[in-house]
Amino acid sequence: MNLLLVYANPYTMLWPQPAGLSMVARAAREAGHRVRLVDLMFEADPDATLARALEETRPELVGFTLRNLDNADMKAARSFVPDYVRWVRMASQVAPTLIGGPAVSSAPEPLLRATGATYAMTGQGETSFPVFLRELEAGASTFSAAGLIWREGETLRRNPPDLSGHARGIDWSFIDLAKYKRPYMAHGLVTKTGCAHRCAFCDAPWTAGTTFLTREPEAIVEDLRRDARDYQLNTSEYMLIDTCFNQPLGWAKQVCEAIIRSGLKVGWAAVVEPTPDLDRELCRLMVRAGNTIVTTLVASYDDDVLAQSARPFTAADVAHAFELFEAEEVLYMPQLMFGGPGETRASVETTLRYARRCKPIMIQGGWGVRVYPQAPLRERAVADGQVPAESDLLAPAFYLAPGLDREWLDARSRSVGVSKLAAAPRWARYLWRLARLRW
Ligand code: B12
Ligand code: SF4
Numbered sequence: 001m002n003l004l005l006v007y008a009n010p011y012t013m014l015w016p017q018p019a020g021l022s023m024v025a026r027a028a029r030e031a032g033h034r035v036r037l038v039d040l041m042f043e044a045d046p047d048a049t050l051a052r053a054l055e056e057t058r059p060e061l062v063g064f065t066l067r068n069l070d071n072a073d074m075k076a077a078r079s080f081v082p083d084y085v086r087w088v089r090m091a092s093q094v095a096p097t098l099i100g101g102p103a104v105s106s107a108p109e110p111l112l113r114a115t116g117a118t119y120a121m122t123g124q125g126e127t128s129f130p131v132f133l134r135e136l137e138a139g140a141s142t143f144s145a146a147g148l149i150w151r152e153g154e155t156l157r158r159n160p161p162d163l164s165g166h167a168r169g170i171d172w173s174f175i176d177l178a179k180y181k182r183p184y185m186a187h188g189l190v191t192k193t194g195c196a197h198r199c200a201f202c203d204a205p206w207t208a209g210t211t212f213l214t215r216e217p218e219a220i221v222e223d224l225r226r227d228a229r230d231y232q233l234n235t236s237e238y239m240l241i242d243t244c245f246n247q248p249l250g251w252a253k254q255v256c257e258a259i260i261r262s263g264l265k266v267g268w269a270a271v272v273e274p275t276p277d278l279d280r281e282l283c284r285l286m287v288r289a290g291n292t293i294v295t296t297l298v299a300s301y302d303d304d305v306l307a308q309s310a311r312p313f314t315a316a317d318v319a320h321a322f323e324l325f326e327a328e329e330v331l332y333m334p335q336l337m338f339g340g341p342g343e344t345r346a347s348v349e350t351t352l353r354y355a356r357r358c359k360p361i362m363i364q365g366g367w368g369v370r371v372y373p374q375a376p377l378r379e380r381a382v383a384d385g386q387v388p389a390e391s392d393l394l395a396p397a398f399y400l401a402p403g404l405d406r407e408w409l410d411a412r413s414r415s416v417g418v419s420k421l422a423a424a425p426r427w428a429r430y431l432w433r434l435a436r437l438r439w
Pocket of ligand 2: 195198205243312
């Protein structure tokens, strides 16, 4: 079939490349289909770019990656759904349409209805997309492809998604890398998917898998070798595509050891959560294997707030992790998220007091928690009267603990920060880690 695949991400913040779409594109090409990938990320007039691609390609199917429902920012919420609706409708005038990607896994039926797409696919696409294409070509009206949602009369039919993990990484041949050469641009490196935790505000276990689905360390190193050889990606930083790199602990160590053994000079950032098993050995291995910086969604330093969001660590674990980072020269960037269930003025102050004591390279503070349709927080948000029970949650919807004043919270969260002078040696170390990649 003649396929047009569209990376429909209009949000340039941190510019993630069309990682998942490249994997789906590779699978379709290997199954014998003609594939063109169009990336709307940096387009000044994405509507015109899409119209041109539709005209030039004359596709038999148009597939879309819909990544984020919105920017997840309560203070300045920006929904991307209106763009998705417009683009899918444009394409639907030319050919049947299929939507996939993280936003679709989060809110499949609402997005299918809103965009009017012919089909939606939840979960991973690299195995199920070619199955769907085979069935479509054969004229099927009912499908076995994993994760597929289709219409039969007035009803929507839905197959369970493929959440088995990624055997292979990104296919850069589909991505115009020149467009992504920007300051602080990090290339994606797929290390694992899924998550064994159940944080109340997160839908990853339901949309990406309920266990850690790790890739083989040697397969990850093989990607790094190929990326260096064919695309020279070793000269800038990677961002691991991994919700919590440090777990399972033994696997994370094996990945670091495999990178060290390979002799490759690479730099990578990762999400590392302060779970109780985090140890000194992993911190040391990470630095030796080229870790440049870690981010950690600490959210709060109050045990009750952490417990009410079912975070997999306590305030003491956070303190322990940060001590290790500081001792082992792991540069870290905590993210605080004020206003979750159980938050009070007192708990906000507890977190701020702790934040002033630690020594990160940078610290981010935000408030309000996005409520996703399948996340456990939804029930609490409905019970607390913050979200109507019948809402499909496509439009940005947030939880803010009852009784907290927004203006006060905004002012307090903006008081979070690290003095430039104190952070200067850490920034120097970070920039040195990036600079050495170029020599
Ligand atoms: C890594 C990551 C990041 C990294 C990206 C680094 C990089 N260089 O790529 C960073 C830190 C930059 C980031 C930023 C943000 N992120 Co983020 N991120 C992720 C994470 C963990 C993995 C995404 C990923 O690349 N997956 C790997 C690829 C291989 O999988 P994939 O894209 O899902 O593609 C597969 C399927 O979806 C499917 N598929 C995809 N497209 C298509 C198309 C078709 C036609 C088909 C059939 C199938 C299909 O098949 C693919 C292969 O299996 C997810 C959580 C998760 N578990 O998915 C959140 C996630 C996508 N991020 C999220 C958010 C909110 C954001 C931010 C808005 C946060 C913020 N407030 O700033 C920004 C947005 C950035 C932007 N400009 O878009 C949310 C989106 C929620 C939603 N449903 O709307 C997620 C789901 C996390 C969550 N549960 O809250 N993120
Ligand atoms: S927030 Fe992170 S640790 Fe918690 S369930 Fe989501 S991916 Fe897992």
